[in-house]
Amino acid sequence: MVQSVQGNTRKILLVDDEPSIQKMLTRALEREGFEVHTAGDGEEALEAFSAYQPHLIILDIMLPKLDGTEVCRRIRAQSDVPIIMLTAKDDEIDRVVGLELGADDYVTKPFAVRELVARVRAIMRRVSVPAGQRQDELSYDGLKINIPSRRVSVEGREIDLTYTEFELLVTLASNPGRVFSRSALLTRVWGDEFRDERTVDVHIRHLREKIERDPRNPEFIHTARGVGYVFR
Structure with missing residues (x-):
């Protein structure tokens, strides 16, 4: 079980409009002991961020209503919560834009679930250092x-x-x-x-x-x- 330094389970907001990816990543992250909340579009992501107060966000760039770059920009205006962007394969522009807006990391689609989980765990370890x-x-x-x-x-x-x-x-x-x-x-x-x-x-x-x-x-x-x- 992944715990915060205060003893509470770490919360992840997963934002992706593909149900299959949501299901696959939720299952993998919950196996690691994380609590996962999902959102399927940009507007829902911003609402969930305010209500859920996650310790980390996994954010797809291609989203309905508001794209991931705009969601990242709005969240960065009020919080330094770690953000991992999901970008299209070999799309360097998306990766650079995400980093420019303050994303902490990116993973290109299609990706290995094990790779994404490793990156999440690495960030959570840094967050938890006393x-x-x-x-x-x-x-x-x-x-x-x-x-x-x-x-x-x-x-x-x-x-x-x-x-x-x-x-x-x-x-x-x-x-x-x-x-x-x-x-x-x-x-x-x-x-x-x-x-x-x-x-x-x-x-x-x-x-x-x-x-x-x-x-x-x-x-x-x-x-x-x-x-x-x-x-x-």
Whole structure:
């Protein structure tokens, strides 16, 4: 049984308009101990999000009424809940758009159920890490990161980060001067091997846009050419 740190079963909102996918994923996720609530269109997804308050959302892009990208955008305006997007096979535009809007991960259709469940479990493990395992607060030249509260500010101005952006920032800022390869960041932050390294680049760009005074000339997150990234 997958439990939160408070002892409550983790809740997943599954949004897909194909009943066969809903049934297949619900069965697989419930076997892992998750509680699953389903929605079949974008409007129903937003209503369910408000009423159900899930710990994670699995969100198909192609939906009736409101598509998944619009649902993601509206949820991101009010919450940093982890979101895994389901995208069409080999549709790089959908994947990039999803990440641009703040999705934490994506899985392309058709997919192996085991792969999706592995990604869900990886995110849930990150959500469940007790704050006491890491230094409570990091501070660097106007950038402050409070880990227990998941609050980030730059020169006193609070910054809204998605769940994955925050985890990526903490990973880098907790190890100043250490160069992380893209593959190392994928393992540290996403927790499994099913990743395109460009995922890291998109999230780093978003992070720079939010925390750097000049994203084109970063002060905090630097590129280690040919390797990855380093926090200085």
